[in-house]
Amino acid sequence: xxxxxxxxxxxxxxxxxxxxxxxxxxxxxxxxxxxMEEIAEMADVSKGTIYLYFETKDDLxxxxxxxxxxxxxxxxxxxxxxDGSLFDKGKSTYLAFIDHCxxxxxxxxIAQYFLTDDARKNMSDKLIExxxxxxxxxxxxxxxxxxxGIDSGFIREEIDxxxxxxxxxxxxxxxxxxVFSGDTxxxxxxxxxxxxxxxxxxxxxxxxxxxxKKSIRTNVExxxxxxxxxxxx
Amino acid sequence: xxxxxxxxxxxxxxxxxxxxxxxxxxxxxxxxxxxMEEIAEMADVSKGTIYLYFETKDDLxxxxxxxxxxxxxxxxxxxxxxDGSLFDKGKSTYLAFIDHCxxxxxxxxIAQYFLTDDARKNMSDKLIExxxxxxxxxxxxxxxxxxxGIDSGFIREEIDxxxxxxxxxxxxxxxxxxVFSGDTxxxxxxxxxxxxxxxxxxxxxxxxxxxxKKSIRTNVExxxxxxxxxxxx
Amino acid sequence: xxxxxxxxxxxxxxxxxxxxxxxxxxxxxxxxxxxMEEIAEMADVSKGTIYLYFETKDDLxxxxxxxxxxxxxxxxxxxxxxDGSLFDKGKSTYLAFIDHCxxxxxxxxIAQYFLTDDARKNMSDKLIExxxxxxxxxxxxxxxxxxxGIDSGFIREEIDxxxxxxxxxxxxxxxxxxVFSGDTxxxxxxxxxxxxxxxxxxxxxxxxxxxxKKSIRTNVExxxxxxxxxxxx
Amino acid sequence: xxxxxxxxxxxxxxxxxxxxxxxxxxxxxxxxxxxMEEIAEMADVSKGTIYLYFETKDDLxxxxxxxxxxxxxxxxxxxxxxDGSLFDKGKSTYLAFIDHCxxxxxxxxIAQYFLTDDARKNMSDKLIExxxxxxxxxxxxxxxxxxxGIDSGFIREEIDxxxxxxxxxxxxxxxxxxVFSGDTxxxxxxxxxxxxxxxxxxxxxxxxxxxxKKSIRTNVExxxxxxxxxxxx
DNA sequence: AATGAATGAGTATTCATTCAT
DNA sequence: CATGAATGAATACTCATTCAT
Numbered sequence: 001x002x003x004x005x006x007x008x009x010x011x012x013x014x015x016x017x018x019x020x021x022x023x024x025x026x027x028x029x030x031x032x033x034x035x036m037e038e039i040a041e042m043a044d045v046s047k048g049t050i051y052l053y054f055e056t057k058d059d060l061x062x063x064x065x066x067x068x069x070x071x072x073x074x075x076x077x078x079x080x081x082x083d084g085s086l087f088d089k090g091k092s093t094y095l096a097f098i099d100h101c102x103x104x105x106x107x108x109x110i111a112q113y114f115l116t117d118d119a120r121k122n123m124s125d126k127l128i129e130x131x132x133x134x135x136x137x138x139x140x141x142x143x144x145x146x147x148x149g150i151d152s153g154f155i156r157e158e159i160d161x162x163x164x165x166x167x168x169x170x171x172x173x174x175x176x177x178x179v180f181s182g183d184t185x186x187x188x189x190x191x192x193x194x195x196x197x198x199x200x201x202x203x204x205x206x207x208x209x210x211x212x213k214k215s216i217r218t219n220v221e222x223x224x225x226x227x228x229x230x231x232x233x
Numbered sequence: 234x235x236x237x238x239x240x241x242x243x244x245x246x247x248x249x250x251x252x253x254x255x256x257x258x259x260x261x262x263x264x265x266x267x268x269m270e271e272i273a274e275m276a277d278v279s280k281g282t283i284y285l286y287f288e289t290k291d292d293l294x295x296x297x298x299x300x301x302x303x304x305x306x307x308x309x310x311x312x313x314x315x316d317g318s319l320f321d322k323g324k325s326t327y328l329a330f331i332d333h334c335x336x337x338x339x340x341x342x343i344a345q346y347f348l349t350d351d352a353r354k355n356m357s358d359k360l361i362e363x364x365x366x367x368x369x370x371x372x373x374x375x376x377x378x379x380x381x382g383i384d385s386g387f388i389r390e391e392i393d394x395x396x397x398x399x400x401x402x403x404x405x406x407x408x409x410x411x412v413f414s415g416d417t418x419x420x421x422x423x424x425x426x427x428x429x430x431x432x433x434x435x436x437x438x439x440x441x442x443x444x445x446k447k448s449i450r451t452n453v454e455x456x457x458x459x460x461x462x463x464x465x466x
Numbered sequence: 467x468x469x470x471x472x473x474x475x476x477x478x479x480x481x482x483x484x485x486x487x488x489x490x491x492x493x494x495x496x497x498x499x500x501x502m503e504e505i506a507e508m509a510d511v512s513k514g515t516i517y518l519y520f521e522t523k524d525d526l527x528x529x530x531x532x533x534x535x536x537x538x539x540x541x542x543x544x545x546x547x548x549d550g551s552l553f554d555k556g557k558s559t560y561l562a563f564i565d566h567c568x569x570x571x572x573x574x575x576i577a578q579y580f581l582t583d584d585a586r587k588n589m590s591d592k593l594i595e596x597x598x599x600x601x602x603x604x605x606x607x608x609x610x611x612x613x614x615g616i617d618s619g620f621i622r623e624e625i626d627x628x629x630x631x632x633x634x635x636x637x638x639x640x641x642x643x644x645v646f647s648g649d650t651x652x653x654x655x656x657x658x659x660x661x662x663x664x665x666x667x668x669x670x671x672x673x674x675x676x677x678x679k680k681s682i683r684t685n686v687e688x689x690x691x692x693x694x695x696x697x698x699x
Numbered sequence: 700x701x702x703x704x705x706x707x708x709x710x711x712x713x714x715x716x717x718x719x720x721x722x723x724x725x726x727x728x729x730x731x732x733x734x735m736e737e738i739a740e741m742a743d744v745s746k747g748t749i750y751l752y753f754e755t756k757d758d759l760x761x762x763x764x765x766x767x768x769x770x771x772x773x774x775x776x777x778x779x780x781x782d783g784s785l786f787d788k789g790k791s792t793y794l795a796f797i798d799h800c801x802x803x804x805x806x807x808x809i810a811q812y813f814l815t816d817d818a819r820k821n822m823s824d825k826l827i828e829x830x831x832x833x834x835x836x837x838x839x840x841x842x843x844x845x846x847x848g849i850d851s852g853f854i855r856e857e858i859d860x861x862x863x864x865x866x867x868x869x870x871x872x873x874x875x876x877x878v879f880s881g882d883t884x885x886x887x888x889x890x891x892x893x894x895x896x897x898x899x900x901x902x903x904x905x906x907x908x909x910x911x912k913k914s915i916r917t918n919v920e921x922x923x924x925x926x927x928x929x930x931x932x
Numbered sequence: 933a934a935t936g937a938a939t940g941a942g943t944a945t946t947c948a949t950t951c952a953t
Numbered sequence: 954c955a956t957g958a959a960t961g962a963a964t965a966c967t968c969a970t971t972c973a974t
Contacts, residue, residue, distance in 0.1 A: 011933090030350035032265075036969060046935045048971080057969065109350060115414040116345055117263035132416055162421055163431045170407025171400055178403060181348040183365055188395055198396045206439030244958085269944060279960045281946080290944070477954090496816035498731075502948060512956045514950080523948065578815055581880040583729035583808060598882055628887055629897045633870055636877060640869025647814040649831055654861055664862045672905025710937085735965060745939045750966070939971080943964095950960080 017043040027106040065110035108176045139165040250276040260339040298343035341409045372398040483509040493572040531576035574642045605631040716742045726805040764809030807875045838864045858906045
């Protein structure tokens, strides 16, 4: 390994260490309550070093979520590769997302803070832009799927793919926020699995074309590749 | 007017003045960025006076939203009183809520902050409890409506009224948050009216019983009163 | 009872109620930590009323101690009236003082604060003057006793009565402060009675004339009246 | 000088600068009236820097006195090294202590505050412990001297060394407090030297063995070394 | 690149005191 | 006399960020 690449390697390791420490702290105590010092300690670097890798605390915060974001994307894409009907694949993807969020609560917590007024005050436009881009990309996936559904005759033509994407996104995230707040019990919801599955089913029933024709199903294979993120659609 | 009641009257006026000033400031700059001093100035009272009416900044913050909450409830109940089909009334109520929120952005902003980890750290259990109670009540309205729909044969029996309430609540609030963040344009949504109406329609389509029987429709009138918040259901 | 005297009576009762409440609070939490509100509540009057009887918090504080002071003086004078040798009476008086202070810790706590720089900043000259006068009077008693002892040949002529008074006063109060601080245990002193009695005996041994002549004792009776606070000495 | 030791050196200098500034301010205005900002300015550091060296204002306050304490100890030990009779050495030490306190009034002022209820509320147990340890050590010196006096036959066997130590300590400090309060004049004491010397002489007369035997005096030399703080006694 | 000492802006809250009723 | 609502001065402490080494 060359001197340069070893150095590069070290830098990456350190960046990851800081990111991991930050994720842990943020998830545990929230943004405000987390001190840069604590992150530094946990990452085993000095306070100053963090600023060599991230411009501000908010930058670090968003970087954490961006990191998660990329992980989610990766996982979701894998599911797309598998065979199966459009609705089955949709549901698998949806449930995989829920699963991921239930295991990595940080992502939702960031998303929560991100739309907040307080957050916007402290955040650079560049940061907002970056997260927006990522979000748009994820939404576009869903929209594309819906479009495929429409084209294939599974989904009603009146449905606006983009609006539906926002709907399912905000609803899902909203329910996750509720679950993480711990208030669900007080609100009388016991089984999370049930909650999310029911929500999905209602949404699907809401866009499904009443009388599906079998013949159309044969088009699925052909359409699958249109779902790729860098696809033509 | 007696001495005591005049004093009471004054106290109420002052409380309202503080509440209004706080609402304006919070909506404009967010919780953190708003200084108690600024609220005091705008309400034309001294800093110390605020603390005679509200225990802490957070208490004041939540009190603002609770105030909005009660206004919303009032408006919504009026709509229940009007005649019309179940789904029509539901839609009117939903749109009235959207309208209110579009005009009083504070409510959503509080709701947003409320589920946040950071908020929970600073908030008294009593405060959380109070907001939860209010929320539960609003959710119960919706759930009751759904139940009526089921009983009347409009809505599928498999639908869980409570889960559906949480769905529509979180989705609606989530979309409002998105709109208020100003990112909707970047995400390519132009017409808000369309957005919210489409969302509602999808949700309704998702729970509607496919083959509605005309005969049942005649029951609507009879069922209407069961929707009252203090109803027997 | 006339209208005027009934009013006077009420005023006195109220003043006493405030004084008692203040004493209890001050003794329990110290000066700084005690709020005027708490005193008002305990005395069952409004906050504003306290200021009709006492100019400031510090005034109230000192008034409490002055009140105690007068009680102490009264008790001590009674002992002077009894028969007995000079040293016996001295010791009885000293022990009575100790007893009183052990039972009414407030007095010492005030005295402690009184000589403090912090106290002086907030205290009016008039207040300082008043306490000084009281103190001087008490010291004068002791000095007069010592002078009698000298005149009677019990105490060495070289002893300066005033200096000795200051010595025994400051030492006694100092030891009481130590006891009240709770640190005496850590400093290894178990029996308070022993502590104070030993201290007294050492002081007496320090001023006693080595060879006492019996014949002088007959003068005691004659000298007793010279000890009266309003005596001619 | 190495990098590390230079840094250490700087830290020590800064700590001293803060300590000196604090001493000056505290002595001048008392604890409450002194603002952290003023100390920072005088020490030519920022407000935040003080908190790198001292945890709280009270910690700083006590640290000042602890610093003085160590100086006093040093001076006193030197006097022990000189030759002379037990009582002479005792008196020299006593007068040196008085001198030091008259020149560094802070020490007494802290001691005064230290036994106060108000102080105890704000002070950490660790801080109280530390001061108590120092005090105990100083008291132990005196007690050891008294014991030597007893063993040598100069001092009466009935005298409890520990009690006597507390007596002389509290009396001396008490008189110093009185002097610093400025009330001594009003109480009619003019010459401080006289006051303290007389006080000492009375105390000594109070514990001295009436008929001293010359032969014992020869033991003084031998006993002197037992007075060392790290001595075997 | 890494460090960590230094900085200093930033603010909610308390409570003795006043005064209109 | 009594009240208690209103006042507003007063301040220790935190922590993100910087920068000399």
